[in-house]
Amino acid sequence: MSNEIEPVIRVEGLSAGYGDEVILDDISFEVYPGEVFVIAGGSGCGKTTLLKNMIGLLEPDAGRILIDGDDIVGASGRSRHSILRKIGVMFQTGALFGSMTLLENVRLELDEFTDLPRDAANLIAAMKLDLVGLGGYGDYMPAELSGGMQKRAAIARAMVLDPQILFLDEPSAGLDPVTSAGLDGLIRRLAESLAITFVVVSHELASIYAVADRVIMLEKELKKIVAVGPPDQLRDSTDNAWVRRFFHRQAE
């Protein structure tokens, strides 16, 4: 990714935490269009906090988060809505609405934000489900599906309005290696064929290698980014002990 391309996300001097407890201290990075960008780190290092700040669920203590040029920090009303339309989010557990079928889950934003006729919304939602490999499952309730299928349906829901950026929180958490690899493959395929930018929070090494163009590593004690780069490069040429341990799966 060369620096001539405008970044699609720019995080500047972000500090965040809960109450007096600081989790992230003055961190900055950029995400470029079309890349799969992984936020990695050990448990409790603030990966999910960072994600929640980037999607506007939490307000940082300081700093700016520019999504396609607009600052999501402090945005409200129309400007917040237009930023949120550019992003889609898959939550760790999928967060599908349990009282709706898969098709209704995926169709929801089409019904709310477009004037598409009913059958059009149904067809488009069914196509999104087909894209994530769930064609024919439209009439199922979320509770009738496995964890992996729920996450794939959540991705279909997140991308129904063709957002520029998809945020995925721990896509491989709680899945077996085969299902998890299938999900990684799906992420790569969508990134390459639909030119969506992915921001993925993960701590699973196999999954990081499989999907990431670039990784940032957060470290709990420093509360900062300790490494940035493609995963192979981080594994082979880092001088940070924590990053080395992470990529070589060594205990402290």
Add this chain to the structure above:
Amino acid sequence: MVTLGYAGRLDSANVGALWRQTADILKHARPSRVIVLCEEIEYCDGSGAGLLFYLRLKGLKQGFAVEFKGLRPEPAEMLDRFDADRFAEYGKEKRHIHPAEEIGHFAWQLFVDVQEQLAFIGELHVAMVRCLVRRRQLRWKEVFITAERAGANAVGIVSLIGFLFGLIMAFSFAMPMRQFGVDIYVADLVAVGLVRVLGPFITAIILAGRSGSAYAAELGTMKINDEIDALTTMSLDPVRFLVAPKVLATIFITPLLTVVANVFGLIGCGVVMLSLGFPLVTYTNHVESAIDSGDVAVGLFKAVVFGGLVAGVGCLRGLQTKTGPSAVGISTTRAVVSAIVLIVLAEGVFAVLFHYMGI
């Protein structure tokens, strides 16, 4: 032959109107061949691809050929990713359920529900007897916590409702009875009605709304969080572990709350009688002569049964909770409705039974 041309941005904001126009044209034209001019499409997202794919599906279903002219490679590639065969089911009407099937289903559900209730009553009795025989099996701490929450904390609402009930009853009886000059007998009427029937009845209804629902919600949430399954795998019987303490505590506190309701009901009635000009001693004498220990015993016995019904059905509905975000809400509703129905049914049975027994 029909020629359609799209221009500009085919995105989710614009596709809606285009889709309607397209469907309209196709409905009236009944073409054998459709040519779609795509040179001037500037941008095509998933919704745009949906429109183009819709044309392709429509063509397959109605037997006309669709040709996209000048479609750029990216949307063409996106379109080719979808296999039309997999969407064969799209647009089909859902199967309607025949009324007879629905009635059958309902009857079967009712049968299963009754079966489950009977099984639960059996399990509960076994668990209770076991707990009474081997007293260490019962979680006494849980019993006292439930007694506090469902009993002591309910004294305020029970006294308020009891007081107002006595007041309202006395007032509404007093007006017509005064016309016949027998308004002093309002005291007898209210005393008997309250102690034998209404005291236990209103206490049980308050208990159903306040505690029966809480039991269902608590057990329902535990069921959803797999806590009930966790107990089962530890070889702990959920009925003994969770239900028995609640039922026992509720059976214990319902008669006590009934006494509170009765006392405050009589105070409410007394306020009306005093305001009608009767001295306090006349009122108390009438109350004393109207009710005897048998009436009080009947009322308290009913309260015990009602307490068991409310707690039992509350816990049962909680244990029957299914999955999903609305499941606990449904269980709570079912707990309160079932409790009220059971209370009224039991009241009816008692009325007939005590009449024939001469109590």
